[in-house]
Amino acid sequence: MFKFVMPEVIFGSGSIKQVGESCVRLGARNVLIVTDQGVIDAGWLKSVEERCQEAGLAFVLFSNISVNPKETEAEMCAKVYRDNECDAFIGVGGGSAIDIAKAAAILVTNGGQVRDYEGVDRITKPLPPLVMVSTTAGSGSEVSQFSVIVDSERHIKMTIVSKSLVPDIAIIDPDVLATKSARLTASTGLDVLTHAIESFVSIAATPLTDVHAKNAIMLSSQFLRPSVASRFNMEAKEKMAMASLHAGLAFSNAILGAAHAMAHTIGGRYLFLHGDINAVLLPHVMEFNALAAPEKFRTIAELMGENVSSLCVSEACEKAVSHVRKLAVDIGAPLTLSEMGFEESAIPVISEIALLDACMITNPRDISADEVAFLLRQAL
Amino acid sequence: MFKFVMPEVIFGSGSIKQVGESCVRLGARNVLIVTDQGVIDAGWLKSVEERCQEAGLAFVLFSNISVNPKETEAEMCAKVYRDNECDAFIGVGGGSAIDIAKAAAILVTNGGQVRDYEGVDRITKPLPPLVMVSTTAGSGSEVSQFSVIVDSERHIKMTIVSKSLVPDIAIIDPDVLATKSARLTASTGLDVLTHAIESFVSIAATPLTDVHAKNAIMLSSQFLRPSVASRFNMEAKEKMAMASLHAGLAFSNAILGAAHAMAHTIGGRYLFLHGDINAVLLPHVMEFNALAAPEKFRTIAELMGENVSSLCVSEACEKAVSHVRKLAVDIGAPLTLSEMGFEESAIPVISEIALLDACMITNPRDISADEVAFLLRQAL
Numbered sequence: 001m002f003k004f005v006m007p008e009v010i011f012g013s014g015s016i017k018q019v020g021e022s023c024v025r026l027g028a029r030n031v032l033i034v035t036d037q038g039v040i041d042a043g044w045l046k047s048v049e050e051r052c053q054e055a056g057l058a059f060v061l062f063s064n065i066s067v068n069p070k071e072t073e074a075e076m077c078a079k080v081y082r083d084n085e086c087d088a089f090i091g092v093g094g095g096s097a098i099d100i101a102k103a104a105a106i107l108v109t110n111g112g113q114v115r116d117y118e119g120v121d122r123i124t125k126p127l128p129p130l131v132m133v134s135t136t137a138g139s140g141s142e143v144s145q146f147s148v149i150v151d152s153e154r155h156i157k158m159t160i161v162s163k164s165l166v167p168d169i170a171i172i173d174p175d176v177l178a179t180k181s182a183r184l185t186a187s188t189g190l191d192v193l194t195h196a197i198e199s200f201v202s203i204a205a206t207p208l209t210d211v212h213a214k215n216a217i218m219l220s221s222q223f224l225r226p227s228v229a230s231r232f233n234m235e236a237k238e239k240m241a242m243a244s245l246h247a248g249l250a251f252s253n254a255i256l257g258a259a260h261a262m263a264h265t266i267g268g269r270y271l272f273l274h275g276d277i278n279a280v281l282l283p284h285v286m287e288f289n290a291l292a293a294p295e296k297f298r299t300i301a302e303l304m305g306e307n308v309s310s311l312c313v314s315e316a317c318e319k320a321v322s323h324v325r326k327l328a329v330d331i332g333a334p335l336t337l338s339e340m341g342f343e344e345s346a347i348p349v350i351s352e353i354a355l356l357d358a359c360m361i362t363n364p365r366d367i368s369a370d371e372v373a374f375l376l377r378q379a380l
Numbered sequence: 381m382f383k384f385v386m387p388e389v390i391f392g393s394g395s396i397k398q399v400g401e402s403c404v405r406l407g408a409r410n411v412l413i414v415t416d417q418g419v420i421d422a423g424w425l426k427s428v429e430e431r432c433q434e435a436g437l438a439f440v441l442f443s444n445i446s447v448n449p450k451e452t453e454a455e456m457c458a459k460v461y462r463d464n465e466c467d468a469f470i471g472v473g474g475g476s477a478i479d480i481a482k483a484a485a486i487l488v489t490n491g492g493q494v495r496d497y498e499g500v501d502r503i504t505k506p507l508p509p510l511v512m513v514s515t516t517a518g519s520g521s522e523v524s525q526f527s528v529i530v531d532s533e534r535h536i537k538m539t540i541v542s543k544s545l546v547p548d549i550a551i552i553d554p555d556v557l558a559t560k561s562a563r564l565t566a567s568t569g570l571d572v573l574t575h576a577i578e579s580f581v582s583i584a585a586t587p588l589t590d591v592h593a594k595n596a597i598m599l600s601s602q603f604l605r606p607s608v609a610s611r612f613n614m615e616a617k618e619k620m621a622m623a624s625l626h627a628g629l630a631f632s633n634a635i636l637g638a639a640h641a642m643a644h645t646i647g648g649r650y651l652f653l654h655g656d657i658n659a660v661l662l663p664h665v666m667e668f669n670a671l672a673a674p675e676k677f678r679t680i681a682e683l684m685g686e687n688v689s690s691l692c693v694s695e696a697c698e699k700a701v702s703h704v705r706k707l708a709v710d711i712g713a714p715l716t717l718s719e720m721g722f723e724e725s726a727i728p729v730i731s732e733i734a735l736l737d738a739c740m741i742t743n744p745r746d747i748s749a750d751e752v753a754f755l756l757r758q759a760l
Contacts, residue, residue: 012381
């Protein structure tokens with residue numbers, strides 16, 4: 001038996017224009033728009049504000065958000081919401097802005113602190129209306145039941161999982177992707193591929209999440225390269241937006257694995273891009289996990305266009321891994337943790353903490369702290 | 381740009397046990413259970429009642445429902461809900477029980493009569509919590525934004541389409557399918573295939589509905605035969621339940637076509653099984669529509685396992701049609717309208733009314749009353 005949840009999705013060129021009307025439909029009158037400086041600089045906040053005005057909505061802005069967003073930012077965001085008597089959230093951004101909007105939404109109806117809700121199913125009261133506008137084709141947070149927030153005291157990323165965190169409406173407009181740098185397109189695109197592969201081999205995968213994961217693997221292996229290559233290839237942007245949607249639906253309902261557990265832990269201590277960490281870790285984790293689900297890795301290779309019909313299963317698994325490695329090289333993603341500034345001395349503590357991340361539970365192969373340390377050393 | 385909506389889905393063996401808890405989660409205390417005699421006879425109502433008791437829910441029963449459910453039944457159902465001060469609906473059944481529960485839910489918060497809501501987006505006020513338990517692997521109503529109700533004065537089926545009609549929670553338990561007769565399994569299974577094919581070629585199809593439609597076509601062409609052949613083939617039942625879910629998600633968001641428009645009209649006048657009418661009409665409508673979307677019909681043939689690589693597109697379309705015809709023959713479905721008791725003299729009036737059905741708008745090929753009449757004559 002499995003459960004599957006998703007928000008209402010509005011997808012396609014121009015869909016950002018639906019943001020005001022979407023809030024009105026949910027009964028909002030005075031919304032808090034949560035976003036970050038990158039979105040403001042790219043001009044997308046202005047579009048959102050204009051649509052709110054047209055829809056007769058009052059709005060307030062909160063944009064003090066780090067790349068790896070912190071619980072203190074969620075608390076400030078909740079305070080702004082309360083002080084201004086808002087009645088709904090609009091999140092505009094990648095994972096950072098959307099995850100802060102979600103965490104603040106928890107606080108305004110459930111009280112307490114962000115860390116009270118770390119883990120699975122700890123939210124008891126319904127959240128206010130949430131309309132999320134994705135700007136990255138990466139995090140999948142606009143459709144997921146996850147919020148990932150840095151605990152700045154413990155220097156870890158807390159993973160909060162609850163059906164209550166599934167937004168009411170997710171708006172995915174591929175036009176927005178045209179303002180992303182090649183660097184960010186590569187990083188978020190490899191995050192999509194990591195979502196897809198980890199959810200496909202997750203022990204919580206279901207026939208429905210498999211459908212989404214497979215489509216995400218196919219689309220990202222086909223369209224990530226051209227999307228990085230040109231800001232004007234709108235077909236590639238649209239396909240990557242669709243890949244991100246599929247991957248988001250897959251991991252929201254099947255959870256993830258060791259790469260994400262480790263990436264969350266590293267991201268709690270280093271200001272690396274989440275997608276970069278995943279990009280480096282993914283092939284190592286795939287090699288490690290192949291033992292647990294060889295036929296699934298054969299399917300991954302096939303979905304990425306490899307001809308594996310004449311290969312034995314372990315050769316087919318290697319094809320899947322080498323395909324992912326080559327993709328990362330082609331689009332100029334970082335290939336080692338060292339080049340990003342990660343220090344070997346951090347490995348013991350990172351290994352211990354990563355084991356406790358909620359995403360580790362669904363990794364298909366049992367894993368110990370020593371094995372996490374081994375994978376991190378391989379990825380150095 | 382497109383929109384896509386679905387309920388929370390609980391799928392799999394034993395999921396019917398979640399019904400009480402699901403209602404509690406939505407805040408219900410006193411539910412109206414809407415079902416029909418077939419479900420009661422098969423013992424499934426008892427399971428649902430037990431789970432409601434365990435969850436501490438009070439409940440009332442409404443089961444005066446025809447095979448092709450009428451607006452007067454929806455009105456009676458709404459009266460029972462109001463008289464007993466219920467606060468949520470559980471629908472248990474195929475399309476009939478679920479559609480009556482939906483129509484009654486409209487009336488209890490929006491007032492008026494069922495026919496006030498015929499067509500698209502005419503419901504203005506939110507509905508009470510809706511938990512739907514599917515017992516047929518057919519209608520898809522447990523996940524869709526549709527309710528189809530007979531207007532007994534005008535002798536037509538009214539199609540009501542609104543996002544408000546998407547239930548809160550859909551429970552799909554393949555175990556329930558084991559009590560269905562081979563006859564009903566065949567009829568509802570061909571309804572699934574019709575949903576899948578019509579939504580795939582619909583002019584409102586999107587990349588997301590295509591994913592679901594394709595999976596539904598693949599699964600039903602593979603597993604409908606073994607599901608009809610044995611009540612105990614639980615793998616086939618589960619795959620057909622999944623096919624029905626995929627098809628429901630596809631047509632809820634991409635709408636349908638001429639076969640359904642005609643089937644609704646015929647079903648308003650004759651007490652035929654909805655799936656039987658679709659089964660007879662589908663190959664004729666496919667032949668007619670092939671002109672509008674030949675590549676999609678080639679894909680349909682491929683999804684059903686036909687080798688069409690060496691065929692020209694019109695030959696590939698014919699393969700798709702003949703595959704559907706053979707499937708209907710193999711599982712003993714009716715092959716003509718006459719054998720079901722349909723009279724040729726009804727063709728002119730049926731043709732005129734079918735043109736007005738909401739499902740006709742998304743048929744891929746333009747169609748006139750004369751062409752509808754031609755298709756009906758072919759299907760006689």
